[in-house]
Amino acid sequence: ILKYFEYLFIHQDIFPTASSASFTETSIEEEFDTKNITTLISLLEHRLVAGNFLVYNEFKSSIRTTSLLHMEDIIKECMKHRTYYEVQNTVFQQEPNIKEELRRPYWALSLARLRHKMGNTNVFRLLFELYDTGNLSAPAFKNMHNALNFLSRIRLFLHCNQSGGHTDVLSYEIRERVAKFMGYDLNKFYREYFYNVALPLKRNSRNLFWESVTFEQGKVTHLSENFSLNANRQIIFRENVPPPALEASEWIFEIISWVAKEDYYLSYPVIRAIEQNLDQMSPIFLDPESKEEIQASFNQIINGK
Numbered sequence: 001i002l003k004y005f006e007y008l009f010i011h012q013d014i015f016p017t018a019s020s021a022s023f024t025e026t027s028i029e030e031e032f033d034t035k036n037i038t039t040l041i042s043l044l045e046h047r048l049v050a051g052n053f054l055v056y057n058e059f060k061s062s063i064r065t066t067s068l069l070h071m072e073d074i075i076k077e078c079m080k081h082r083t084y085y086e087v088q089n090t091v092f093q094q095e096p097n098i099k100e101e102l103r104r105p106y107w108a109l110s111l112a113r114l115r116h117k118m119g120n121t122n123v124f125r126l127l128f129e130l131y132d133t134g135n136l137s138a139p140a141f142k143n144m145h146n147a148l149n150f151l152s153r154i155r156l157f158l159h160c161n162q163s164g165g166h167t168d169v170l171s172y173e174i175r176e177r178v179a180k181f182m183g184y185d186l187n188k189f190y191r192e193y194f195y196n197v198a199l200p201l202k203r204n205s206r207n208l209f210w211e212s213v214t215f216e217q218g219k220v221t222h223l224s225e226n227f228s229l230n231a232n233r234q235i236i237f238r239e240n241v242p243p244p245a246l247e248a249s250e251w252i253f254e255i256i257s258w259v260a261k262e263d264y265y266l267s268y269p270v271i272r273a274i275e276q277n278l279d280q281m282s283p284i285f286l287d288p289e290s291k292e293e294i295q296a297s298f299n300q301i302i303n304g305k
Contacts, residue, residue, distance in 0.1 A: 002152050003124045007047050009152040010102050010123065014159040037077040040067060041110070045121045067114070074114060075213055081107045082213075085206040092194055098155045099168035101198060105144060108205040111212035112136075123148060136208070137272040143200035150182075150197045157181045211268030223258060226251065227270075234267040235259070250290065252277065253297040260304025 002009055043049075043063045049056065067074060084104045109126055112118075116135055120126040127145050130136035136144075157178045159167055170178065179189035219228040219238065228238045235255050252274055258264050266274075 002149060003122070006123050006148075006152065007121075009156055010148060011106055014156065037070070037073050040070065041074060041077065044114070047121055071114070075111070078107060078111050078114075079213055082209070085209050092198065095172065096170050096193075096198070097168050098151055098158060098170060101201070102148075102151055102155070104209075105148065105201055105205040108209035108212065112208055115212045137275050139275045140204040140207070140272070143196075144204050147197040147201040150192070151201075153182065154178060154193075207268055207271050210265070224254065227255060227258075229264065230267070232265070233263075234265045235270055236267045237269060237273075250293070253294060257297045257300040257304070260301040263305045 008014060040063070044067055046056075046060055046063065049059065081103070084100075084107065105123070109123055109130075112130060112135065113120070113126055116130070116133065118126060118129050118133075120129050124145065127136065127141055127148075131138070131141040154170065155168060158170065158174065161174055161177060162169075162171075175189075176186050179186045182189060184192060219236070220231050221229040222238065223229055223235065226238055228236055230236050235258060255266065255270065259266065
């Protein structure tokens with residue numbers, strides 16, 4: 001149910017709704033208003049559009065063509081939501097707003113769908129498509145999938161037990177009841193929510209969002225034998241692949257030092273490579289040969305910007 005009706009449980013108001021039916025015939029052709037990009041973004045999802053199959057496909061095709069012509073404007077509109085990914089909006093709240101938490105992955109996934117020209121609008125199917133095409137790592141896919149499932153169930157229980165302006169807030173008054181509905185005691189519920197749901201979702205949504213709004217892959221400066229810097233101050237691989245000859249701990253600490261010292265950013269392929277290599281890293285302080293080098297990296301990180 002969650003996966004098929006994910007828009008209802010994740011993005012939209014769950015129960016209050018109004019509907020109407022009417023027939024309209026028109027032949028007016030309107031020019032697209034570039035000042036109203038949000039309308040186009042909504043039409044791109046075409047979730048609630050129904051009708052003749054051929055007409056529906058023609059509608060999708062026209063919207064897709066319009067979106068390609070105005071892709072730069074769409075990206076600018078989506079960039080207005082980048083505040084969701086700033087540091088002050090990624091800290092934990094004592095009474096978290098679940099709908100706000102869900103808006104972060106929504107914009108990240110929407111941008112990823114536009115950038116990679118994917119047809120799925122359902123977030124669960126879109127996650128599978130991003131993973132199958134190599135645009136999402138296995139850890140990120142698993143964490144985001146589980147987190148969306150968990151948060152959408154919380155939101156359902158909140159709407160069953162609360163009303164008014166704070167419907168989506170996990171408040172002190174309702175949290176124990178929601179935890180019980182989810183099958184947890186309160187302590188285990190919050191541990192699951194903060195560490196296995198909210199934190200991975202914040203991190204992976206942020207990574208996906210910034211990668212989706214960054215199209216620049218040209219190398220501007222060479223940082224080392226294996227890494228370069230693009231025009232957006234992102235660290236990228238020189239040959240577009242992770243360096244296989246290096247120990248994971250060495251190159252991971254090398255790029256983290258650059259981030260701290262020079263205020264550079266990590267490109268998503270680099271982040272994904274770190275995720276995939278973390279389990280291959282040996283304990284960094286047991287190797288006497290790399291001890292001094294690792295300590296120097298820590299000093300750069302601590303003293304960095």
